[in-house]
Every structure is written in C-alpha cells, then in structure tokens.
Amino acid sequence: MQKLIDIANTLTFQYQYKIGMVRKRTFGLPEDRVGTPEWQARRFLTNIMLGKTREEAVLRASYDIFKEYKSVKAIAAADSTVIFNIMRRNYIEFAENKTPNMIEAARRLSNDFHGYVPANRKALQSFRGVGYHIASIVLALAFDQPEFGVDLHVRRVMSRLGIFPRNTSDIEMARIVKDVLPANQVGNFSRSFVDFGKRVCGKTPKCKDCPLAAKCARSGKRARIPEPQQLILFDERVA
Numbered sequence: 001m002q003k004l005i006d007i008a009n010t011l012t013f014q015y016q017y018k019i020g021m022v023r024k025r026t027f028g029l030p031e032d033r034v035g036t037p038e039w040q041a042r043r044f045l046t047n048i049m050l051g052k053t054r055e056e057a058v059l060r061a062s063y064d065i066f067k068e069y070k071s072v073k074a075i076a077a078a079d080s081t082v083i084f085n086i087m088r089r090n091y092i093e094f095a096e097n098k099t100p101n102m103i104e105a106a107r108r109l110s111n112d113f114h115g116y117v118p119a120n121r122k123a124l125q126s127f128r129g130v131g132y133h134i135a136s137i138v139l140a141l142a143f144d145q146p147e148f149g150v151d152l153h154v155r156r157v158m159s160r161l162g163i164f165p166r167n168t169s170d171i172e173m174a175r176i177v178k179d180v181l182p183a184n185q186v187g188n189f190s191r192s193f194v195d196f197g198k199r200v201c202g203k204t205p206k207c208k209d210c211p212l213a214a215k216c217a218r219s220g221k222r223a224r225i226p227e228p229q230q231l232i233l234f235d236e237r238v239a
C-alpha cells in the first residue's frame with residue numbers, strides 16, 4: 001500500500017488550495033458562520049442533491065434554494081414545487097426524489113435533532129436519500145472525521161491506477177484508505193481525489209498533464225479507457 005500513500009501525498013499537496021476552498025464554502029451564510037450547526041445543516045441538505053449530478057450544478061441549486069429559503073426550518077416548511085423547479089432548472093438529476101428527500105430531511109433535523117446534523121453514520125444513513133457515499137462526505141467535510149467517499153469517479157481512477165481491483169466494494173475501499181493513511185489526511189485525500197478525477201483523470205484522461213503518470217500502468221496507453229462497472233451497495237440515487 002506504499003503506492004496508495006505516495007498517491008495520497010502527491011494529490012493532497014497538489015490540491016491543497018482547492019481543499020481549503022471547499023472547506024470554506026459558505027452555502028449562503030456569512031463567512032463567520034462557517035462551521036456552525038446551521039452551516040452543517042446546509043451542507044448536509046446540499047449533499048442530498050449529489051447523486052448522478054455534477055457538483056457545480058448542486059452548488060448552483062443550493063445557492064438558489066438558500067436564497068429563497070433562509071434557514072433549514074424554512075426549507076422544512078417549503079413549497080415542494082418551488083424546490084423542485086429550482087433543482088430542475090439547475091439540472092439536478094432525480095429532482096422528483098431529491099425534493100421530498102430534502103424537505104423531509106429538513107423537517108427531521110428541525111423536529112428530531114433540534115437543528116443539529118447528527119455526526120454519526122448510522123443516524124445520517126437513516127435519512128431518505130442518504131447512502132454510504134453522502135454520509136462519508138458529510139462526516140468528512142462538515143465534521144472533519146476521517147472518512148473517504150467512494151463514487152463512480154473514485155472507483156474509475158482507483159482501478160486505472162491499479163490500487164484496487166474492480167470488484168472491491170465501496171466499504172472495503174474506504175476501510176483500506178482509512179487504515180493506511182493518517183486520520184488527519186483521509187478527508188483531504190478524499191476531496192483531492194475527486195478533483196483529480198474531474199480535472200485530470202476523467203473519462204478521457206489527460207495523461208500528459210498527470211502528476212501520477214510515473215506511477216500509473218495505464219498512462220497514455222489509450223486515449224479513452226473503458227469505465228469499470230460500478231458495484232452499487234448503497235444507492236442514494238433512488239432512495
């Protein structure tokens with residue numbers, strides 16, 4: 001697993017500026033409220049929109065929703081048509097499922113959790129539309145817990161780099177990353193890996209610009225590399 005450690009060190013260094021920006025996202029709040037329970041709740045509700053949708057679209061929809069509804073309590077009482085239309089115009093996939101999931105999550109946060117997002121996986125995954133991947137992201141970015149998110153892009157790049165065989169489950173992949181890396185690096189590696197997958201090792205990988213080319217057996221072999229099959233264990237898209 002030395003290869004995994006080397007890759008994690010390279011990427012967390014390369015993307016540290018971006019990691020810092022992601023951690024400081026305000027979700028429509030003043031900067032001095034980053035890290036507060038309201039901010040954690042907004043991050044959580046925003047992440048409910050993630051499945052099968054580009055992050056940029058999710059952030060745009062989140063901005064519009066929190067412009068219309070100024071608090072989590074307001075979303076709990078929101079008109080579902082308004083939320084649905086905001087999602088649709090921002091190209092959020094499965095808006096018909098994500099709209100009720102978001103409103104119900106806001107209601108549960110307000111009524112059952114006194115406005116606080118629970119900082120544990122079991123409680124997070126009890127929310128409709130929240131699977132293993134979204135819970136990992138929330139725990140890593142809202143609570144600084146050592147969690148590693150695995151989605152289709154992470155799976156694709158890990159497979160290309162030859163770190164994990166294609167049939168490794170999401171949970172097993174995350175467990176090994178957490179075992180191998182220092183706890184305070186896991187969340188940042190997770191974030192930097194997502195950016196690397198988007199900017200460099202996408203569907204058509206830019207091997208010439210890749211900081212990991214020397215470690216990658218697939219480097220430059222083909223302009224386009226077939227996608228690995230996704231092994232869906234927790235499907236937040238349809239819940």
Ligand code: SF4
Nearest residue numbers: 201205207210216219
């Ligand atoms: S060398 Fe190419 S295939 Fe390998 S990780 Fe870099 S971009 Fe992806």
